[in-house]
Amino acid sequence: MRPMSAVRWLVKCGLSAVVLLLACGLATAWFGNGLQLPSTTTRDGTLITLNRYAKEPIPDVVLVGSSLTFRLKEEYFATPMVRNLALAGGSPVTGLEIVANQPRLPRIILVEANILSRPADTALVERYSTRGNNAEPLFFRPIRTAIAAYENWHHAPLCHAQASLALRQLLERPPSNFDNRVYADRALQQLNAEDPTIAAKLNARRIAQLVLALEQRGARVLLFELPYSEQIEGSRSAEVTREIVRAAIPDQNGWLHIDSTRSELRWADGVHLDERSAVIVAQSIDRALSPLLGHGNGLKEQIGQLPE
Amino acid sequence: MTFTSWQFGIFVGIIFGAYYLPRFRTFQIQLLVIASLFFYGYGQPELLPLLAIAVLGTYLFLILALRNRTIWLPIGIVFNLMLLACFKYKFLFIESSSPDLTGVAPINFLLKLPLPIGISFFVFHNISLLVDLTRRKATPPDLTRVFLYIIFFPQLVSGPITRAEMFMPQIKPKYFSDVPFVEAARWILTGFFFKVYVANNLNEMTSYMDFPLYETLQTQDRWLLVFLYSYQIYADFFGYSAIAIGLALLFGYRLPVNFNLPYTSASFSEFWTRWHISLSSWLRTYLYVPLGGNRRGELRTYLNLMIVMGLGGLWHGAGLSYLMWGLMHGLLLVIERPFLERLTSIDSAVFRATRISFIFVCVSILWIFFKLPNFDHAVSYLSGMFTPSTNPNPPKLFYNLALLYSLPVMIQHFAFRSFFERKLYNLEPYLYGAMAALMYLEAGPETSFIYFQF
Numbered sequence: 001m002r003p004m005s006a007v008r009w010l011v012k013c014g015l016s017a018v019v020l021l022l023a024c025g026l027a028t029a030w031f032g033n034g035l036q037l038p039s040t041t042t043r044d045g046t047l048i049t050l051n052r053y054a055k056e057p058i059p060d061v062v063l064v065g066s067s068l069t070f071r072l073k074e075e076y077f078a079t080p081m082v083r084n085l086a087l088a089g090g091s092p093v094t095g096l097e098i099v100a101n102q103p104r105l106p107r108i109i110l111v112e113a114n115i116l117s118r119p120a121d122t123a124l125v126e127r128y129s130t131r132g133n134n135a136e137p138l139f140f141r142p143i144r145t146a147i148a149a150y151e152n153w154h155h156a157p158l159c160h161a162q163a164s165l166a167l168r169q170l171l172e173r174p175p176s177n178f179d180n181r182v183y184a185d186r187a188l189q190q191l192n193a194e195d196p197t198i199a200a201k202l203n204a205r206r207i208a209q210l211v212l213a214l215e216q217r218g219a220r221v222l223l224f225e226l227p228y229s230e231q232i233e234g235s236r237s238a239e240v241t242r243e244i245v246r247a248a249i250p251d252q253n254g255w256l257h258i259d260s261t262r263s264e265l266r267w268a269d270g271v272h273l274d275e276r277s278a279v280i281v282a283q284s285i286d287r288a289l290s291p292l293l294g295h296g297n298g299l300k301e302q303i304g305q306l307p308e
Numbered sequence: 309m310t311f312t313s314w315q316f317g318i319f320v321g322i323i324f325g326a327y328y329l330p331r332f333r334t335f336q337i338q339l340l341v342i343a344s345l346f347f348y349g350y351g352q353p354e355l356l357p358l359l360a361i362a363v364l365g366t367y368l369f370l371i372l373a374l375r376n377r378t379i380w381l382p383i384g385i386v387f388n389l390m391l392l393a394c395f396k397y398k399f400l401f402i403e404s405s406s407p408d409l410t411g412v413a414p415i416n417f418l419l420k421l422p423l424p425i426g427i428s429f430f431v432f433h434n435i436s437l438l439v440d441l442t443r444r445k446a447t448p449p450d451l452t453r454v455f456l457y458i459i460f461f462p463q464l465v466s467g468p469i470t471r472a473e474m475f476m477p478q479i480k481p482k483y484f485s486d487v488p489f490v491e492a493a494r495w496i497l498t499g500f501f502f503k504v505y506v507a508n509n510l511n512e513m514t515s516y517m518d519f520p521l522y523e524t525l526q527t528q529d530r531w532l533l534v535f536l537y538s539y540q541i542y543a544d545f546f547g548y549s550a551i552a553i554g555l556a557l558l559f560g561y562r563l564p565v566n567f568n569l570p571y572t573s574a575s576f577s578e579f580w581t582r583w584h585i586s587l588s589s590w591l592r593t594y595l596y597v598p599l600g601g602n603r604r605g606e607l608r609t610y611l612n613l614m615i616v617m618g619l620g621g622l623w624h625g626a627g628l629s630y631l632m633w634g635l636m637h638g639l640l641l642v643i644e645r646p647f648l649e650r651l652t653s654i655d656s657a658v659f660r661a662t663r664i665s666f667i668f669v670c671v672s673i674l675w676i677f678f679k680l681p682n683f684d685h686a687v688s689y690l691s692g693m694f695t696p697s698t699n700p701n702p703p704k705l706f707y708n709l710a711l712l713y714s715l716p717v718m719i720q721h722f723a724f725r726s727f728f729e730r731k732l733y734n735l736e737p738y739l740y741g742a743m744a745a746l747m748y749l750e751a752g753p754e755t756s757f758i759y760f761q762f
Contacts, residue, residue, distance in 0.1 A: 004490075004734075004737070006488075006489045006490045008737075009489075009490045009493075009736075009737045010489060010490070010493060010737070012737035012738060012741065013493065013497075013737040013738070013740045013741040013744065014741060015741065016737065016738040016740075016741030016742055016745070017741040017742070017744040017745040018741075018745075019741075020741070020742055020745035020746070020749075021745050021748065021749070024745075024749055139748075139749050140749075141749055141750050142746070142749060142750065143709075143712050143713075143746075143750050144709070144750070147706060147708050147709050147712070150708065151706070151708075178698055179698075183523070186520075269523075269524065
């Protein structure tokens with residue numbers, strides 16, 4: 001075999017790299033970046049949701065929050081056009097800032113008030129600040145796109161109607177008897193150790209400012225507290241946060257009240273709702289939202305069909 | 309400055325451009341020394357004096373040991389080991405959080421200095437220099453050459469650990485026409501591809517192995533992640549070593565190959581001739597053989613193996629997990645040693661495949677102690693691999709993504725090399741081009757090289 005000259009080798013190598021890049025660039029220009037890439041981390045999942053929010057029509061209802069709200073999947077809601085922008089490991093202020101920076105607003109914005117100890121992610125806010133202005137990558141990721149195509153074909157995301165049978169079966173089951181004592185004790189220890197006062201005051205103040213600005217633009221903004229277990233409810237962090245946020249937004253009309261039976265709820269890791277509990281809470285939010293959205297009996301019946 | 313940063317690309321481009329200019333030919337060594345100092349000081353300028361002290365001290369002891377090896381060689385080695393101990397193992401003896409560690413301000417300042425990047429590697433270079441050059445009673449090299457050997461930037465931070473007797477003879481004028489561009493390109497592209505495509509993408513998944521995230525995993529996912537981490541740590545360190553070898557070739561130096569398909573090993577002793585070869589051969593030459601190696605009977609051999617592997621574990625970090633990792637490898641070497649000859653004599657492909665799988669599983673499980681340096685966390689992860697998970701909401705891992713990101717390691721290890729070399733020879737440049745494009749398109753989130761922490 002005749003050895004190839006170094007120049008020929010390098011030119012061939014460079015050309016094939018360029019051709020592949022061009023092919024991916026052209027494919028991106030042709031098909032766009034619309035395909036939902038699978039997430040390997042919760043952060044990835046968040047970016048996917050934020051991308052969808054930036055690209056798709058404005059929904060009626062948007063939820064912003066932390067990993068607690070992240071558990072409320074969109075297909076759990078009977079209310080149509082609900083988008084959950086909660087950030088696992090993030091602050092509700094980040095989502096609220098992103099929504100506030102868009103030119104058009106949803107009718108109702110729900111803001112989780114449980115976790116206010118984290119600062120807003122300014123890089124993320126900046127990235128998604130202007131609708132349609134977020135930088136599109138020049139090239140799509142071939143491996144992830146292939147996997148995304150397979151996953152979308154094989155496990156397409158469900159809407160509420162498609163998921164309702166599975167949700168009904170889930171709700172018919174008794175609450176989980178998973179023994180979470182180890183996790184709950186550890187979570188309690190952490191929540192008692194942290195003092196969220198400074199961060200929570202800053203975040204609560206910022207939320208109050210944003211609520212005012214958003215309501216002046218015609219949106220209805222409501223805060224809500226996701227239920228904790230009794231043990232966590234009494235933790236130092238939870239109590240301090242509640243006191244601060246209630247002082248910042250004292251008007252009861254600015255709050256969405258979630259009425260779910262606490263005995264039915266479970267927190268697998270001590271803090272986050274398990275799947276069945278997340279569905280129950282999503283139903284409660286549906287019920288609370290129904291009069292605000294002016295939905296007729298259809299939606300009420302739909303919510304009512306699911307056993308609580 | 310990491311190999312995967314754009315600053316490093318510019319840095320290499322400038323140095324390479326200047327290096328082969330005829331007017332710089334007589335200053336090539338000096339240029340590489342200055343470049344290496346810049347490379348090191350870019351991240352930790354406050355530690356440049358320490359690097360200088362290590363090199364100058366070693367040089368001084370080298371000159372003295374060339375006159376009287378019996379006295380000055382041990383002192384030179386102790387000087388280097390003290391440097392390592394001072395920075396790497398100090399917190400085994402003192403409380404790191406205490407504001408006033410010793411009551412003496414200058415010593416406090418020294419103790420508070422961060423761990424110098426690459427100290428484990430350049431200290432081993434120093435010892436190799438002292439031993440090799442005094443053993444053959446060489447004429448004292450000039451200081452610039454010693455500097456170059458110890459701080460040559462491609463190998464400074466994470467090796468390969470090059471022995472002085474291999475590197476020093478290579479220090480001579482270099483010519484552009486002698487640069488093996490294709491070979492260098494192969495190493496560099498493969499290295500970046502393994503780091504950026506394989507290791508960085510797998511790192512996203514194996515981050516679920518961290519505490520407390522692993523507690524939410526299903527049992528089968530704990531197993532999967534252990535194997536993925538096994539691929540990740542290989543891709544990460546092999547990638548670094550490959551880039552280092554390729555870069556060194558661009559400047560006319562040949563560094564030792566650090567990996568030789570370690571996951572095809574059919575025994576633990578074979579594994580250590582294929583994994584981090586430069587470290588294992590260093591430990592063999594400068595520790596195992598001086599301890600007596602296998603020349604003083606079976607029991608002493610076993611003890612030597614345990615000592616060498618235990619110290620090899622501690623070399624990676626001052627922690628119980630690293631020590632356990634080393635000792636467990638030592639124990640496995642001891643256990644297999646009496647049966648090795650009989651096992652090797654069985655000529656069966658199925659049996660060999662079974663042995664390879666067994667070694668891979670054991671080695672992978674032991675990587676848990678690397679991933680989780682907190683010993684309690686490592687044991688907790690390990691025990692969870694053998695008990696059914698009860699978490700009703702485990703995280704979802706995409707198995708198909710895991711497979712596609714691990715595939716290069718599998719292909720490299722198990723594809724028929726002769727087939728690639730014969731049938732795909734003409735396609736080779738296209739394959740490397742595709743790898744270059746893919747590592748750009750499909751790059752995982754930036755993470756530092758795992759071995760930087762050692």
